[in-house]
Each structure stands twice: as C-alpha cells, then as structure tokens.
Amino acid sequence: MDIRNPSPGLYNEDLAxxxxxxxxxxSIFNVWTSDVHSLWGYYLAASLFLLCGTFLNFIIAIGIGSLIIFALMSLVGYAGEKTGVPYPVLAxxxxxxxxxxxxxLVRAIVACFWYGAQTAAASGAIVALLTRSDVFMQFQQNTHWFGHSGLEVICxxxxxxxxxxxxxxxxxxxxRFQDWAGPAVWVAMLVLAIGLCIKAGGFSFEHGIPQAVLLEKTKDAGVTGEPGSFWAL
Structure with a gap:
C-alpha cells in the first residue's frame, strides 16, 4: 500500500x-500464556480460588470469564489482523x-499503569531471591532511598x-524475546508448582481453609455473599 503525501499529524511508521x-x-500463543502466567495472574487466581470456595466453582468462574474476554478480544482484533492496521487508526x-x-490515550494510561505494576512485581521477585544472601539482606535493611530499600529501588x-x-x-x-521467554515462563511456573506441591505435602483440589477464616480474609473484597455462593462467583 503506497501512501502519498501523508499528514504528519495522522501518519507515522507506528501507525502505518x-x-x-x-x-x-x-508468537501469539506466547503473548497470552506469558500474560496469564505472571505474578499478578497468580494473585488473581489465588483470590478467586478463595472466593469461589471449591475447585469446580473456580473452574466455572475462570472459564466463563475467559470465554467472555476471548470473544471480546477476538472482535476487537479481527479487523487489525485482517488489515494490519493498529487500533488507534481503526478507532x-x-x-x-x-x-x-x-x-x-485511555489505553496508553492503562498500559503505563501495568508497566509500573509488572515492573514492581518482577523487581520484588528479584529482591526476594537476592535477599536470601546475607550480603544483599544487609544492604536491604541498611540502605533506603525514596521511602524504599536501596535494593528495591535498584532492582x-x-x-x-x-x-x-x-x-x-x-x-x-x-x-523474538517473547518466543524465548514464553516457554521459559511455562517451565519456571511448572517447576515452582511442583516445588510448592512437594513443600505442601501433596496436591488437593480443596483448599481446606475453614469457612470462618475465609469470611475474615475476604470481608474487605467487596463480595456480599459467602465464599462459594452465587454472589461470590
């Protein structure tokens, strides 16, 4: 497609x-699987598991939510996939x-937020790994910048x-980075899952947490029903 005399305010290499x-x-598979297999994804999964009460309810809730997102994302991405035109132009x-x-701009603001959130989560994981060393632990405890430890800021x-x-x-x-990092994330998460199962002494589809504890831990989540009820889902 040849574009003649494009307006500099409407056209650039990123919008072409x-x-x-x-x-x-x-590559597309790696994008989405890496997005799901992240620290924030596991935070969400853990909280949903508690709110849903049982493994079956969790599968139903996450399955319905995933199908809705899949349908909407497919509708949004169809035109771009067919034409090769980015969303800001299609809009x-x-x-x-x-x-x-x-x-x-709304998309950009959300992207900036997630850029910071994912960076904070990733750097926090690195800090947790490094502080297993006494040297880094001492640096973590004794050095502080901008209201955070020096190690946290550096990471x-x-x-x-x-x-x-x-x-x-x-x-x-x-x-190219995603095609390498995507499978690496899967391997790392699988190793961590196996390690957690070994540390927990086995694998179970039930969380085994008393109802009173669930109510106490989820009372500030804005859920009106009890964990496992229709309203919790």
Missing amino acids: PAKDRRWGAF RASFGVWGANLPA YVVVWALQLLIIQNGMETVR
Missing part, C-alpha cells in the same frame, strides 16, 4: 499498516480522526530499563 507480519500462532472509524486520540530501575530497551528496539525484537 504492517508490511512484514511475522507474528504467527506460536478513527468510530471516534473520528481526532476523537480517536481519546481511546488511544526496579534495572527491570524498568531492560523492558524499555527491548521495546525501543521495535516489535520484532519484542516478538
């Missing part, structure tokens, strides 16, 4: 239709040329910079 499309099924059909900036900045470095090299670099 993709010419070389290398994101196959494996012009609904919001107008300048009105499309609004949903694009956060390092993780933030590494992500920025990958993103700045373009989406092809992101794809």
